[in-house]
Amino acid sequence: MTWTLIRGVVSGCIMFGVPLLYATLGEVIGQRAGMVNLGLEGILLVGASVGFAVTAETGNPFLGVAIAVLAGGVFNMLYAYLAVTRRANQLASGLALMFLGIGLSALIGKAYIGKRIVGLARYQIPGLAQLPWVTKTMFSYDVLVYLSVPVAVLVWWALFRTRWGLSLRTVGESPTAAYAAGRRVDLLRYQAQFLNGCLAGLAGAHLSLALAMAWTEGMTGGRGFIAVALVIFSRWHPLRAIVGAVLFGGAVTLQLQLQAQGTGISPFLLNMIPYVLTLGVLVLWAGSRRSAAPGGLGRVYYGED
Amino acid sequence: MRSALAGAAGGARRVWALAAARYAIILVIALAAYAAVLLVAGKDPIKAYVDIMNITLGTSNGLSEVIVRMIPLLLTAIAVALPSRLGLINVGGEGQLYMGAWLATWGAITFTSLPAGVFIPLLVVLGFVGGGSWAAIAGLLRAKGWVNETISTLLMNYIAPLIVGYFVYGAWRSADSSAYPQSAAFPAAARLPRFGDTRIHLGLLLALVALAAYWFVVYRTEWGLKMRAIGGNPEAARRLGIRVGLTMVVVLFVAGGVAGLAGMAEVSALYGRLRAGFSPGYGFVGFMISWLAGGSPLGMLAMSFLLAVVFSGGSVLQLTQGVPFAAVNVLMAIILFVVLVQPHFWRRRKA
Numbered sequence: 001m002t003w004t005l006i007r008g009v010v011s012g013c014i015m016f017g018v019p020l021l022y023a024t025l026g027e028v029i030g031q032r033a034g035m036v037n038l039g040l041e042g043i044l045l046v047g048a049s050v051g052f053a054v055t056a057e058t059g060n061p062f063l064g065v066a067i068a069v070l071a072g073g074v075f076n077m078l079y080a081y082l083a084v085t086r087r088a089n090q091l092a093s094g095l096a097l098m099f100l101g102i103g104l105s106a107l108i109g110k111a112y113i114g115k116r117i118v119g120l121a122r123y124q125i126p127g128l129a130q131l132p133w134v135t136k137t138m139f140s141y142d143v144l145v146y147l148s149v150p151v152a153v154l155v156w157w158a159l160f161r162t163r164w165g166l167s168l169r170t171v172g173e174s175p176t177a178a179y180a181a182g183r184r185v186d187l188l189r190y191q192a193q194f195l196n197g198c199l200a201g202l203a204g205a206h207l208s209l210a211l212a213m214a215w216t217e218g219m220t221g222g223r224g225f226i227a228v229a230l231v232i233f234s235r236w237h238p239l240r241a242i243v244g245a246v247l248f249g250g251a252v253t254l255q256l257q258l259q260a261q262g263t264g265i266s267p268f269l270l271n272m273i274p275y276v277l278t279l280g281v282l283v284l285w286a287g288s289r290r291s292a293a294p295g296g297l298g299r300v301y302y303g304e305d
Numbered sequence: 306m307r308s309a310l311a312g313a314a315g316g317a318r319r320v321w322a323l324a325a326a327r328y329a330i331i332l333v334i335a336l337a338a339y340a341a342v343l344l345v346a347g348k349d350p351i352k353a354y355v356d357i358m359n360i361t362l363g364t365s366n367g368l369s370e371v372i373v374r375m376i377p378l379l380l381t382a383i384a385v386a387l388p389s390r391l392g393l394i395n396v397g398g399e400g401q402l403y404m405g406a407w408l409a410t411w412g413a414i415t416f417t418s419l420p421a422g423v424f425i426p427l428l429v430v431l432g433f434v435g436g437g438s439w440a441a442i443a444g445l446l447r448a449k450g451w452v453n454e455t456i457s458t459l460l461m462n463y464i465a466p467l468i469v470g471y472f473v474y475g476a477w478r479s480a481d482s483s484a485y486p487q488s489a490a491f492p493a494a495a496r497l498p499r500f501g502d503t504r505i506h507l508g509l510l511l512a513l514v515a516l517a518a519y520w521f522v523v524y525r526t527e528w529g530l531k532m533r534a535i536g537g538n539p540e541a542a543r544r545l546g547i548r549v550g551l552t553m554v555v556v557l558f559v560a561g562g563v564a565g566l567a568g569m570a571e572v573s574a575l576y577g578r579l580r581a582g583f584s585p586g587y588g589f590v591g592f593m594i595s596w597l598a599g600g601s602p603l604g605m606l607a608m609s610f611l612l613a614v615v616f617s618g619g620s621v622l623q624l625t626q627g628v629p630f631a632a633v634n635v636l637m638a639i640i641l642f643v644v645l646v647q648p649h650f651w652r653r654r655k656a
Binding site (some may be wrong): 033078081095102104105107127265276279 | 346394441442446449450451454455457459460461462464467471473474589590593594618622628629631634636637638639642645647
């Protein structure tokens with residue numbers, strides 16, 4: 001009984017945390033370049049529906065993931081075009097992308113509602129999976145789970161240990177200073193948003209191909225917005241994003257475990273846990289994070305012409 | 306003096322004509338782009354638009370349904386426009402709408418035997434307080450400098466429908482609703498009156514009054530000026546002795562209250578019961594309307610009518626062509642895109 005619970009909690013934290021981690025990492029990159037993208041919710045839906053459709057048609061979940069990543073990146077170029085090239089308000093541009101993502105994913109996914117697919121295969125961790133009290137599910141995950149922490153480290157390395165990352169962060173702090181230092185502000189912001197879109201597409205694909213193994217309209221349930229909140233929680237740092245994602249994964253797991261144990265608590269109250277927890281964490285974290293936000297976050301950069 | 310006045314009137318007419326032309330061109334571009342999407346999806350766009358026009362605007366019944374849809378859109382748009390004067394971004398109209406409906410329902414099923422003359426004002430107050438308190442939480446978090454109101458209102462949109470669900474599936478579930486959980490029926494005195502034999506209800510009057518009040522406060526009072534001062538430069542406003550934090554909470558309370566009226570009117574006038582998930586995202590569309598209109602009262606009136614047609618069109622296409630209802634989001638997004646791209650004819654002069 002206890003082991004079942006622990007197993008459920010561990011694998012739940014990981015499985016629900018991973019898509020959120022990818023989305024949060026993408027948004028960290030984007031916000032480090034000074035842009036808030038509320039369209040994440042829409043990109044997640046596009047990634048989830050495209051990934052599912054491709055997998056259902058070809059039977060190859062890896063192809064589904066690859067196309068979803070690409071679709072996410074390309075889709076987010078619409079946001080970049082509005083907010084970078086047309087210098088439009090970032091929040092409104094993001095919400096436009098959200099509306100578009102909700103609508104397009106409904107059209108793309110319509111034919112696939114109720115379809116079954118063979119999702120991403122799970123691989124056991126050699127050694128750990130042989131421990132006596134561990135069953136197969138506890139240390140057996142799909143490849144996107146194993147890649148998640150390395151990707152977080154990679155994002156950290158790219159942002160803080162490369163010239164490109166330095167340029168990107170300068171753009172986020174002060175586009176004018178970056179321009180004066182010879183950086184191509186718009187190009188860097190496009191690059192950041194492309195990566196953001198790719199990672200959100202990946203997150204969406206993980207939702208539909210590994211977690212739910214199904215497509216339903218609006219299946220992301222606000223995860224895009226939670227990811228934006230977790231960026232604040234992680235103080236714009238890729239490695240702290242891991243903590244945030246695991247915490248959220250834990251909240252969803254707690255909710256599902258309490259439901260499964262039949263505690264008699266209304267599922268509606270349990271479903272609130274992730275949102276309330278995210279809000280609560282932001283409140284608790286409030287004092288220490290102000291200085292961490294990129295200086296130019298959310299502001300329109302009108303260029304030097 | 307005389308000629309200056311005449312010139313001003315002429316200028317105003319020109320501004321009006323320009324504004325109308327802008328809306329028309331945006332609509333044409335958006336409809337063309339959406340037609341392309343429908344074509345790709347294997348639907349017949351011409352037939353789709355003919356259906357929409359015939360069913361929504363071509364019949365008096367269809368037209369009155371458009372007006373019915375317009376009520377919550379206009380109210381939630383005002384709920385966004387008012388705080389935006391302060392530089393506050395309220396994306397929580399959807400949640401505030403649900404909480405207004407929730408508190409109004411509590412009143413309707415608790416005080417069952419009031420006369421209509423007392424009941425309707427009570428519901429208005431409860432709807433207002435329900436939505437307002439919900440938004441005031443976000444205002445408080447922002448005033449304390451804890452959580453940005455954009456994030457908090459977005460997240461609270463997901464909590465409010467769950468609160469409604471909790472009550473509708475729990476304590477308030479009525480015995481005569483076994484198939485589809487809903488609250489007990491509102492007493493007849495707690496139903497907002499309707500106009501004639503249409504479904505257009507008193508909410509329309511509430512929305513128009515709210516719009517007029519918004520116009521008056523923002524453009525004609527010292528308060529409106531103060532709000533713009535805070536929005537422009539909070540630090541300077543603080544030094545002038547304006548209590549910035551308090552103003553934020555109060556303004557968000559009022560804004561949320563207006564959105565709460567939308568929820569109250571929906572359940573009281575249309576359903577007469579509280580149901581889970583009764584709003585198809587009116588609050589989000591209200592945000593869009595306010596943004597498209599730039600907070601202008603007449604612009605919001607026009608845009609909420611337009612988006613009410615789009616919304617009703619979504620139901621039409623679902624019935625006639627099997628297009629998922631969520632696909633109307635594509636059309637709404639395209640309209641927003643066209644405005645955000647700011648082609649030359651749309652570029653606003655700085656106010």
